[in-house]
Amino acid sequence: MVTCDALIVGGGPAGSTCAWQLRRAGLDVMVVDAATFPRDKVCAGWITPQVVTALRFDTEAYAGRRTCQPITGFRVGLIGGRGETAVAYDRPISFGIRRCEFDHYLLQRADARLVLGAPIASIRRERGQWIVNDEIRAPMLIGAGGSGCPVARMLNGVTHARPLVVAREAESRIDGADAESLAIEPEVPELFFCRDLQGYGWCVRKGEYLNVGLGRLDPRSLPAATVRFIAFLEARKKIPPRFPWRWRGHAYAVNARPPRRIVDAGVLLVGDAAGIADPQSGEGIRQAVESGLLAARTIIEADGLSSRDRLEPYAARVQARFADAPISGALGRIVPDSVKIVLAGLLLEAPSFVRHVVLDRWFLHRHQLALET
Ligand SMILES: Cc1cc2nc3c(=O)[nH]c(=O)nc-3n(C[C@H](O)[C@H](O)[C@H](O)COP(=O)(O)OP(=O)(O)OC[C@H]3O[C@@H](n4cnc5c(N)ncnc54)[C@H](O)[C@@H]3O)c2cc1C
DSSP states (O other), X not given: OEXXXXXXXXXSHHHHHHHHHHHHTTOOEEEXXXXXXXXXXXXXXXXXXXXXXXXXXXXXXXXXXXXXXXXXXXXEEETTOSOEXXXXXXXXXXXXXXXXXXXXXXXXXXXXXXXXXXXXXXEEEETTEEEETTTEEESEEEEOOGXXXXXXXXXXXXXXXXXXXXXXXXXXXXXXXXXXXXXXXXXXXXXXXXXXXXXXXXXXXXXXEEEEEEEESXXXXXXXXXXXXXHHHHHTTOSOTTOOOOOEXXXXXXXXXXXXXXXXXXXXXXXXXXXXXXXXXXXXXXXXXXXXXXXXXXXXXXXXXXXXXXXTHHHHHHHHHHTTOOOHHHHHHHSOHHHHHHHHHHHHTOHHHXXXXXXXXXXXXXXXXXXXX
């Protein structure tokens, strides 16, 4: 039997961030992941300023041979709409990364003991210790296994009733000739809202890669909405005619009430396992990183104790950090479609609304300072 102070299930941004902080505090940490790294993850790969600061992410040192696309503006419109509203910032306001590179980098940097290519087969608790896969024993267990996390299932059962973002994306390298002919700039990703405001599509150039996708709060209409979105992008020369569409789909829970149980004796959930992605933008990397930090802070303050009451402050911290997530999905469901189409069209043509509400508030959360590390 191998032992450690903290065992983290899942080596995505939530797990690696938690591991990084616990290692910095001197704990013996193991990360178990079903995948071998580098592994990819279905994602547009947009990271916001709070992520860069909280991770102490040196974008220049990271870039080297990896993709790290500075984003200095956005174009925002309606799928099928007449045009887009452009918003520019005077410095990089976000970055576009590739998850196969980013997640691998963070996991290596965490400096934890890694057990990769090892799906979780069993979790049991004996005399205040967790025993995972009959091989690893630890007093602290952190569930960071994303939307299908086995630790989250153990704590909450299967939670079908929660609002889910269902999304599909395709990412591929674009060759020189195609890149030149595209009407989309690398520094300025484009976002297009669905007319019923139940989701949005994106078209993002990250260095030599193009990433196109669509996310919705309504799973049944995703295939038809994707077809409409692609036709719209083609007509506007936003995507090359020979783009190899290898769609990858995924569903994950957004922050909603009642919150999931994310704390119990000796166990915490972080990232998608905690169901805290942003319901407005679908952003989940920031929530993964920040919950990883908050979990590590709570474990360090508990000073070797892992009773439920010592870990309970974590739930309050997560609640305080993500409680103000807006609920446009719910609003979208009660406003009739005919009203939404007119309203959305008008609002998305107003530069001030697009900059201050859609981008600064809903997508970039500029009112929230980054967490200290
Ligand atoms: C199409 C799409 C686009 C997105 N775009 C963005 C974006 O641009 N920006 C953004 O911020 N967010 C985006 N998100 C959300 C974001 O990808 C997730 O919120 C984020 O990856 C959550 O990180 P995590 O560490 O919690 O989980 P994950 O990144 O999913 O990592 C979980 C890890 O756990 C491992 N694991 C799972 N099950 C087991 C098991 N049984 N045993 C062992 N290991 C296991 C997995 O192999 C994986 O490595 C997008 C999501 C989708 C679907």
